[in-house]
Amino acid sequence: MKIALLGYGKMGKTIEALAIQKGHTVVYKSTSTTSEGILSEANVAIEFSSPDIAIKNIAKSFEAGVPVVCGTTGWLDRYEEILKLCEQRNGSFLYASNFSVGVNLFFKLNAYAASLFEDWKEYMPAIEEVHHTQKKDAPSGTAITLAEGVLKHRNETDWVLDKQQKDKVTIKAQRIDDVKGTHTVTYASDIDTVSLKHEAHSRDGFALGAILAAEWLQNKEGVFTMEDVLFRSNS
Numbered sequence: 001m002k003i004a005l006l007g008y009g010k011m012g013k014t015i016e017a018l019a020i021q022k023g024h025t026v027v028y029k030s031t032s033t034t035s036e037g038i039l040s041e042a043n044v045a046i047e048f049s050s051p052d053i054a055i056k057n058i059a060k061s062f063e064a065g066v067p068v069v070c071g072t073t074g075w076l077d078r079y080e081e082i083l084k085l086c087e088q089r090n091g092s093f094l095y096a097s098n099f100s101v102g103v104n105l106f107f108k109l110n111a112y113a114a115s116l117f118e119d120w121k122e123y124m125p126a127i128e129e130v131h132h133t134q135k136k137d138a139p140s141g142t143a144i145t146l147a148e149g150v151l152k153h154r155n156e157t158d159w160v161l162d163k164q165q166k167d168k169v170t171i172k173a174q175r176i177d178d179v180k181g182t183h184t185v186t187y188a189s190d191i192d193t194v195s196l197k198h199e200a201h202s203r204d205g206f207a208l209g210a211i212l213a214a215e216w217l218q219n220k221e222g223v224f225t226m227e228d229v230l231f232r233s234n235s
């Protein structure tokens with residue numbers, strides 16, 4: 001597979017190393033100031049840049065006729081725009097707030113826990129995420145996905161960042177040194193607390209999941225998620 005890397009920072013570099021180990025080649029890469037290679041020669045673009053840049057990179061790939069796997073978080077208020085553009089261009093697009101297989105299994109556990117706690121409202125849910133200090137967005141995309149999973153089974157209407165509000169589920173975001181990404185969902189009552197936790201030890205899980213998604217997206221048209229890649233189909 002010929003890969004374009006849109007964003008060549010911590011994730012772009014990790015993806016490049018692991019993709020080459022798997023026999024793929026990188027034919028294009030771009031940063032905020034440089035680009036190297038020819039985008040339209042790629043079979044797939046893997047986009048890990050910055051919340052303010054993702055839209056531009058995705059549109060550029062559709063224009064070049066290249067399917068896009070996007071991991072950049074913090075731009076989802078414009079998701080509908082991308083869906084329309086993808087349809088107009090007969091493109092292929094797959095976004096995930098977290099590509100790690102472990103986190104995608106954790107999302108399933110989160111959904112199951114939320115369904116169990118639905119009848120036990122004395123347990124209050126909360127989400128905590130910890131990331132490195134270079135992270136631009138808060139809360140993390142993963143924490144938002146977890147909150148959405150919890151909210152499906154609650155009377156609370158939305159999540160709120162770093163504060164307590166009666167009708168909202170709290171997400172607490174911390175930035176510490178080089179933490180790769182830790183997410184915890186807790187259900188706390190006066191009597192006890194139940195916690196579910198995922199802790200990334202490196203960026204390899206995110207990168208391998210993005211490469212898996214890119215392989216899966218070959219010869220498909222439309223909009224997909226990691227749910228499609230991991231749980232709906234093997235083809």
Ligand SMILES: NC(=O)C1=CN([C@@H]2O[C@H](COP(=O)(O)OP(=O)(O)OC[C@H]3O[C@@H](n4cnc5c(N)ncnc54)[C@H](OP(=O)(O)O)[C@@H]3O)[C@@H](O)[C@H]2O)C=CC1
Pocket residue numbers: 006007008009010011012030031032033034048049050051053057070071072073074096097098099100206
């Ligand atoms: N979904 C998932 O599984 C994961 C998602 N992420 C998300 O991915 C994103 C990137 O993370 P990370 O790699 O750690 O970030 P980095 O800051 O390490 O890298 C970002 C890269 O994007 C580049 N960039 C900025 N502007 C442009 C542009 N106009 N065109 C092309 N590239 C550009 C930067 O270039 P320059 O160096 O010149 O500034 C840099 O190379 C974040 O949103 C993060 O939250 C991260 C890990 C996993």
Ligand SMILES: O=C(O)C1=N[C@H](C(=O)O)C[C@H](O)C1
Pocket residue numbers: 073097098131135139140141142143180181182206
């Ligand atoms: O910025 C990061 O590093 C990460 N971002 C993603 C997110 O916002 O959820 C995924 C992972 O936690 C690492």
